[in-house]
Amino acid sequence: xxxxxxxxxxxxxxxxxxxxxxxxxxxxxxxxxxxxxxxxxxxxxxxxxxxxxxxxxxxxxxxxxxxxxxxxxxxxxxxxxxxxxxxxxxxxxxxxxxxxxxxxxxxxxxxxxxxxxxxxxxxxxxxxxxx
Numbered sequence: 544x545x546x547x548x549x550x551x552x553x554x555x556x557x558x559x560x561x562x563x564x565x566x567x568x569x570x571x572x573x574x575x576x577x578x579x580x581x582x583x584x585x586x587x588x589x590x591x592x593x594x595x596x597x598x599x600x601x602x603x604x605x606x607x608x609x610x611x612x613x614x615x616x617x618x619x620x621x622x623x624x625x626x627x628x629x630x631x632x633x634x635x636x637x638x639x640x641x642x643x644x645x646x647x648x649x650x651x652x653x654x655x656x657x658x659x660x661x662x663x664x665x666x667x668x669x670x671x672x673x674x
Contacts, residue, residue, distance in 0.1 A: 545578040545619045553611050561608035567644050568601065571633050574617035575648070578631075584665065593655040594662055596629060600649040606642050614638040627651050627658045629665060 549570060557563040579586070589595070609615060620632045628651050635644040652661045 545581065546616045547574045547577050548614065548616055551609050551611055551613045556611055561610055564605065567603060567635065570617050570635060571646055571648060574619050574633060575631050578619040578621065589662065595653050596650040597653055598648055599651050602647045604645045606644060609637065609643055615643065623661070624649065626660045629661060
């Protein structure tokens, strides 16, 4: 399973002194992009071909809040759902092992604005993630 280490920055917290709920989406997106980059997937090259993986659903279960300077890992596991969708199962786990967020995001592949079969580079990433 792929993982990225991160640390909460003060400006990501709200008046209650915890990470604002919207910021968790940024953490998850950063980890997804890092995972895909490690798999050799170049978003800019795909975009020039009219290929885009568009997020269509995000389910986040908040278990406990992160606070300033907390260190944590964001994990990514990618699975296929049909021929056009990629599902990212993700977790945010504080360094002490406490689960903070359990998430599932779904992206659909499009080519020139229409749903399309996932490109080989993405399906190869599924195969890589299984091994």
